[in-house]
Amino acid sequence: TETIVSLYAKGLTTGEIQAHLAEVYDVEVSRATAQVAQDLAAWRTRPLDRVYAVLLIDCIYIKIRDGAVANKPVYIAVGINLDGDRDVLGMRVGTGGEGAKQWMTWLTELRNRGVGDILIACCDGLKGLPESINDVWPQTDVQLCVVHLVRTSLRYSAKQHWAAIARQLREVYTAKTADEAEQRFVRFEEEWGQRYPAVIDTRRRNWEHVIVFMRFPAPIRRVVYTTNMIESLNSRFRQATRRRGHFPDDDAALKVLYLVIRNPIKNRANVTGKTPAWKQAINSLASYYGDRVTNH
Known part of the structure; x- marks a missing residue:
């Protein structure tokens, strides 16, 4: 079973794994994959x-x-x-x-x-x-994941503005406090609100979930902001x-990810x-x- 795990994780297909095991170990893959299915079921309910x-x-x-x-x-x-x-x-x-x-x-x-x-x-x-x-x-x-929020903002904006928007949003998310982040976002809204209202609306609707990590010091921020x-x-x-x-x-996909x-x-x-x-x-x-x- 450990060999099956390693081969699946390397990206080999089932056919390639069957051929490898038959050539090297003279065994069939069906028994090992049945065990993987049982292990997956146990893992998902542990x-x-x-x-x-x-x-x-x-x-x-x-x-x-x-x-x-x-x-x-x-x-x-x-x-x-x-x-x-x-x-x-x-x-x-x-x-x-x-x-x-x-x-x-x-x-x-x-x-x-x-x-x-x-x-x-x-x-x-x-x-x-x-x-x-x-x-x-x-x-x-x-x-909410800050990195995903920035990516969403870039999808709503023209490519020539990506660098400026990403830089200014980084200033918002690196603020020391939630109040400072709010002030920086107000300035961001003043510059970009008319051009890209969807970027502003996404954050305003979710602001309470955007700034949760700002109540914590750096060690926790690094863990939870993305x-x-x-x-x-x-x-x-x-x-x-x-x-x-x-x-x-679905089960076949989950089996490979589990491995x-x-x-x-x-x-x-x-x-x-x-x-x-x-x-x-x-x-x-x-x-x-x-x-x-x-x-x-």
Whole structure:
């Protein structure tokens, strides 16, 4: 099974893996892949910690046949517990018309696996997701991913203005306080509001979820202001799925992604493992969230 994990994670197709195992080990792949399916099922239902300091939700698009072949989003949830340990908590394949009902189903699964509280959740502005997070965990602070917000702003603006807009938004998000960020954004709005009202409206509608991270010192800001921590994992997902063309169904796609998660690369940045400078971060969280941290 370990050999299967390694070969899938390197991006080999099932046919290539079958040929390799037959030539090198004189074995069939069917028994090993059946074991992988069982392991995946157990992994997706395993108990989780009661409290997570941070929940990160991101997605990657994969070609999956659902009647016709289509790019379907696969959403990945990564948790950082109170000891600073990072772990992929779960995955789900999205369907058309994402909304609160579908998010509630997935987030409730995480709660039913033991997650009773999350201090801060960082996510893209996916329709219905921030509201669903607070329906499941009412005390959770929801932070929209700043990097995704900047990318959205660039999509709404002309290319010749990208550098100036990105620079000025960076000044907003590096402000020392929320009040300072508001003042800088007012200046940004004065310069760009008439030309690009959609950029302004996106932030005004979500401002309470844009500036959550500004109440914290640098060690926590680096952890919660963006979902980019998952990018190294997404890169490996793309490598493992690129050569396959498309997957026959959702389960086949999830199986390959699970094998990538199980096969971290030594001496490389991986989403699992210890969070750097965590002692300083957890002390700052404890001073803000009190017994939600200290009584876990």
